[in-house]
Amino acid sequence: MNKLMIVDDSSTMRKIIKRVLRQAEIAVENILEAGNGVEALEQLVANPDVGLILSDVNMPEMNGIDLVKKVREGHDKTVLPIIMVTTEGGEAMVETAINSGANGYVTKPFTPDSIRNALDPFI
Amino acid sequence: MKIAVEKILDDMKESVEEVFSTMLDTVATIIESSELGDGGQPAAPVEDHVEDHVEVEAIVDFFGDPNGSVVLRATAEGAADIARKLLMMEDDESVDLEEIEDALGECANMVTGSLKTRALDPHGSFQLEPPRIDTRVNIDNNHHAGSLVFELHQGSVAVEIWLSEVVG
Numbered sequence: 001m002n003k004l005m006i007v008d009d010s011s012t013m014r015k016i017i018k019r020v021l022r023q024a025e026i027a028v029e030n031i032l033e034a035g036n037g038v039e040a041l042e043q044l045v046a047n048p049d050v051g052l053i054l055s056d057v058n059m060p061e062m063n064g065i066d067l068v069k070k071v072r073e074g075h076d077k078t079v080l081p082i083i084m085v086t087t088e089g090g091e092a093m094v095e096t097a098i099n100s101g102a103n104g105y106v107t108k109p110f111t112p113d114s115i116r117n118a119l120d121p122f123i
Numbered sequence: 124m125k126i127a128v129e130k131i132l133d134d135m136k137e138s139v140e141e142v143f144s145t146m147l148d149t150v151a152t153i154i155e156s157s158e159l160g161d162g163g164q165p166a167a168p169v170e171d172h173v174e175d176h177v178e179v180e181a182i183v184d185f186f187g188d189p190n191g192s193v194v195l196r197a198t199a200e201g202a203a204d205i206a207r208k209l210l211m212m213e214d215d216e217s218v219d220l221e222e223i224e225d226a227l228g229e230c231a232n233m234v235t236g237s238l239k240t241r242a243l244d245p246h247g248s249f250q251l252e253p254p255r256i257d258t259r260v261n262i263d264n265n266h267h268a269g270s271l272v273f274e275l276h277q278g279s280v281a282v283e284i285w286l287s288e289v290v291g
Contacts, residue, residue, distance in 0.1 A: 087236020
């Protein structure tokens with residue numbers, strides 16, 4: 001994969017996800033980072049070749065669900081997959097995310113295997 | 124909805140163990156479990172193990188039925204240990220305060236998220252606030268609480284639950 005974007009308001013969590021991607025042996029040439037949905041949309045304009053987004057749900061400025069809805073206005077699910085990575089593991093939130101256009105869902109705490117399993121269909 | 128503190132402590136123990144084993148690759152050994160008194164005053168076990176050495180506290184408030192907060196209170200050694208483990212660093216690597224606070228906040232966030240799904244709010248109507256770091260928790264005097272204290276590789280951490288309504 002050429003470009004992947006991690007969207008999370010915690011810089012620590014972005015670091016952890018990057019390390020877990022390496023542990024899971026998921027080869028990505030370029031990993032972009034954004035601290036919320038607004039920053040992610042700006043990154044996406046500047047980097048239209050992003051191939052996959054991993055996004056938190058609860059974030060300031062613009063949350064992950066609103067980000068998914070915005071991205072889906074211009075990018076189909078098959079063109080730009082979005083995997084939610086969040087502490088919000090309840091059935092209702094998973095359903096909301098999927099109905100909003102997310103391709104998959106990983107609940108924190110996660111293992112390298114759970115990240116790999118979620119990303120496998122798209123890489 | 125009224126929740127028994129004893130039951131919520133059992134669920135919180137499982138949530139803490141899940142987060143620590145999965146994200147920190149470490150075993151959190153429980154050394155105290157206690158229901159705290161009403162009126163916002165932590166009971167003795169937390170005082171004994173953590174209070175005198177508290178350096179970092181991370182709080183996640185939640186709103187639903189009932190309202191409440193989950194609080195992680197760590198010694199300096201415990202907080203640094205959590206940060207190193209979470210960031211997959213060596214035991215002798217230095218971590219800065221921002222990394223320590225962010226790591227403790229993320230742990231509090233994950234424990235609360237796990238507890239929310241496991242016990243408080245399986246259907247998803249609760250709202251979680253982003254984690255905040257504080258030096259002293261400001262909890263409503265009417266809240267009731269329970270506490271678990273865990274021994275880490277270095278230092279210790281207390282995990283408290285504060286609820287607006289309880290039974291038992």
